[in-house]
Amino acid sequence: MADGTSPQGPLRWMLGQLRFSRRRALAVSALAIAAAVGSVVGPLLFGAITNVIVEGTTGTSGLDWSRLGQLLVIQAAIYVAVAGFTGLQGQLLTVGVQRSIAHLRERIEDKVHRLPLRYFETTQRGALVSKLTAHTDNAATVIAPVLITVPTNLLTLVVVTAVLFLISPLLAMVALAAAPVSAFVSTMVARRARPLLEDRWTTTAALAGHVEEELSTRRMLQANGAEQVALQRFDVLNDRLFDSTRSSQWVAGTLGPLLTAINAVVFVILAVFGGMMVVDGRLSLGAAQVAVLFSQQLISAVRSLAGFVQKIQSGMVSAGKVREVLEEADEEDSGREFAASGVESGGRHRRPPEIVFTDVSFAYQDAEVLHSVSFTIPSGTTTAVVGSTGAGKTTLTNLLQAFYRPTSGSIAIDGEDIAALGAREVRTGMAVVTQDPWLFTGAVRDNIAYGNADEEAIRRALRDGHLEQIVAALPQGIDTVVGQESENLSTGEKQLVAVARVIAASPRILILDEATSAADPRTELLIQRALNRLRRSTTTLVITHRMATAALADQIVVLEDGRVVECGTHTELLAAGGTYARRCGVV
Numbered sequence: 001m002a003d004g005t006s007p008q009g010p011l012r013w014m015l016g017q018l019r020f021s022r023r024r025a026l027a028v029s030a031l032a033i034a035a036a037v038g039s040v041v042g043p044l045l046f047g048a049i050t051n052v053i054v055e056g057t058t059g060t061s062g063l064d065w066s067r068l069g070q071l072l073v074i075q076a077a078i079y080v081a082v083a084g085f086t087g088l089q090g091q092l093l094t095v096g097v098q099r100s101i102a103h104l105r106e107r108i109e110d111k112v113h114r115l116p117l118r119y120f121e122t123t124q125r126g127a128l129v130s131k132l133t134a135h136t137d138n139a140a141t142v143i144a145p146v147l148i149t150v151p152t153n154l155l156t157l158v159v160v161t162a163v164l165f166l167i168s169p170l171l172a173m174v175a176l177a178a179a180p181v182s183a184f185v186s187t188m189v190a191r192r193a194r195p196l197l198e199d200r201w202t203t204t205a206a207l208a209g210h211v212e213e214e215l216s217t218r219r220m221l222q223a224n225g226a227e228q229v230a231l232q233r234f235d236v237l238n239d240r241l242f243d244s245t246r247s248s249q250w251v252a253g254t255l256g257p258l259l260t261a262i263n264a265v266v267f268v269i270l271a272v273f274g275g276m277m278v279v280d281g282r283l284s285l286g287a288a289q290v291a292v293l294f295s296q297q298l299i300s301a302v303r304s305l306a307g308f309v310q311k312i313q314s315g316m317v318s319a320g321k322v323r324e325v326l327e328e329a330d331e332e333d334s335g336r337e338f339a340a341s342g343v344e345s346g347g348r349h350r351r352p353p354e355i356v357f358t359d360v361s362f363a364y365q366d367a368e369v370l371h372s373v374s375f376t377i378p379s380g381t382t383t384a385v386v387g388s389t390g391a392g393k394t395t396l397t398n399l400l401q402a403f404y405r406p407t408s409g410s411i412a413i414d415g416e417d418i419a420a421l422g423a424r425e426v427r428t429g430m431a432v433v434t435q436d437p438w439l440f441t442g443a444v445r446d447n448i449a450y451g452n453a454d455e456e457a458i459r460r461a462l463r464d465g466h467l468e469q470i471v472a473a474l475p476q477g478i479d480t481v482v483g484q485e486s487e488n489l490s491t492g493e494k495q496l497v498a499v500a501r502v503i504a505a506s507p508r509i510l511i512l513d514e515a516t517s518a519a520d521p522r523t524e525l526l527i528q529r530a531l532n533r534l535r536r537s538t539t540t541l542v543i544t545h546r547m548a549t550a551a552l553a554d555q556i557v558v559l560e561d562g563r564v565v566e567c568g569t570h571t572e573l574l575a576a577g578g579t580y581a582r583r584c585g586v587v
């Protein structure tokens with residue numbers, strides 16, 4: 001696999017992403033070549049027109065108006081055709097490029113759902129967002145130069161040089177001498193600009209991440225009077241972005257004036273030499289004109305090639321970033337079909353599964369956080385896991401959802417090791433409610449249905465989830481748009497929507513991770529009641545700090561420092577007089 005950041009790799013990779021039909025590619029190339037040929041023929045005709053005028057005014061036979069008219073009409077037709085070819089080629093290319101970019105975005109969106117949790121934990125959010133948006137667009141800017149502008153400019157260079165040599169080898173040598181100088185200057189500038197461009201993108205991503213974080217924690221920042229800290233961080237990043245943008249643009253900005261200066265010197269030399277040759281009679285005025293015009297075309301072709309070097313550099317940096325995401329390893333076996341509900345095609349509900357943890361040990365990095373954890377959650381029962389902060393309770397739920405694999409030991413669902421099942425399969429028919437109810441921006445109906453439930457299931461979820469009254473009070477009822485930052489619903493009400501989603505999905509496995517800990521007593525009661533209806537149709541794992549919640553479970557597992565220290569029913573554990581009883585304040 002090519003290195004995503006190597007100078008050659010990303011360009012070839014980016015071109016590999018193109019979705020051009022052969023016909024479109026041929027049409028674009030033919031139009032581009034025709035436009036390039038037209039722009040070379042134009043100056044030749046201009047020279048011929050000048051010669052006709054010179055001969056007509058200095059000769060004896062007078063001005064040949066018919067030939068002059070013919071040449072002028074042909075030249076006008078060529079310029080119109082060049083404009084038409086260039087415009088059409090641009091349109092065809094744009095549509096093709098945009099289609100390719102849309103396809104690339106689709107691939108990235110798909111990839112985001114297949115990346116392992118660990119990737120998101122170790123990647124800065126802003127960097128990821130800019131890879132998915134700005135970098136994708138910027139990467140596309142290399143396509144037109146690489147496919148069209150660079151080849152046509154090279155073609156122009158070759159043809160113009162050849163014609164220049166035919167007209168006058170001396171003038172051709174003068175014009176050509178400027179090309180390596182221009183190319184050298186451009187390469188030097190591009191080399192200096194590249195690290196500055198990298199820095200500019202990195203800082204833009206960091207700034208985007210900071211703003212995103214600032215917006216999502218706006219209330220907390222204000223409540224804790226921490227706006228100043230956020231402002232300072234913003235200022236640091238903003239200054240860095242200013243510096244890197246200024247430096248990169250300054251470096252890039254030197255290229256234009258440098259090339260203009262080289263151009264001016266060449267122009268003066270050609271004008272002097274050409275003029276002397278015309279006076280000596282070694283060259284016609286028209287040919288001298290063509291030589292000067294061609295030398296300008298030659299320099300402008302070198303100049304635009306140099307300009308594209310910089311554009312291509314920037315695009316390659318972006319292509320490398322996009323490629324990095326697409327080439328990340330997928331979460332293992334995440335490609336299987338995902339069915340969110342436990343209802344079989346026939347409408348009959350499958351029996352909730354038995355879940356068995358056998359000697360499960362796990363380490364996020366080096367330090368083990370779970371040590372030989374074993375317990376069984378029988379089919380259709382509820383097991384509560386209690387334990388102090390950092391004991392490893394949430395880690396257990398992460399392993400059950402196959403976000404990570406146990407370092408040793410196994411977790412089996414109905415006798416099948418989840419390592420063999422694959423992540424998507426494991427999560428089929430599994431629902432999770434955490435302390436933070438997550439809602440996406442959309443109607444309450446869509447938040448409950450989440451693409452799976454039908455009208456009947458939504459109605460049932462509203463009723464059983466105690467949401468009917470709350471939804472009725474919303475301005476557009478069930479069609480009211482809500483979201484994570486929405487002010488329409490309180491946190492407790494959002495939690496009820498999350499619970500209603502679970503009811504509508506009819507999961508076979510339910511994970512409640514501190515699901516009611518942020519709710520007030522009344523909402524907690526409503527959530528408990530709503531979830532009780534699911535009790536017998538699901539196998540439930542409850543993570544809780546509240547002993548009253550744990551007491552309702554069929555079985556309680558007490559976890560301390562990653563080890564199971566007690567396991568039994570509420571009554572059994574109270575009678576045992578151990579950790580659980582102490583937590584309940586009984587002993």
Ligand SMILES: Nc1ncnc2c1ncn2[C@@H]1O[C@H](COP(=O)(O)OP(=O)(O)OP(=O)(O)O)[C@@H](O)[C@H]1O
Nearest residue numbers: 121364365369387388389390391392393394395396
């Ligand atoms: N993504 C992670 N990367 C590295 N270490 C982690 C990660 N998540 C949790 N840990 C560590 O693993 C240990 C167990 O964390 P876990 O979240 O499972 O505890 P918990 O019992 O759920 O705690 P709490 O009751 O506070 O939610 C802690 O020491 C924690 O710092």
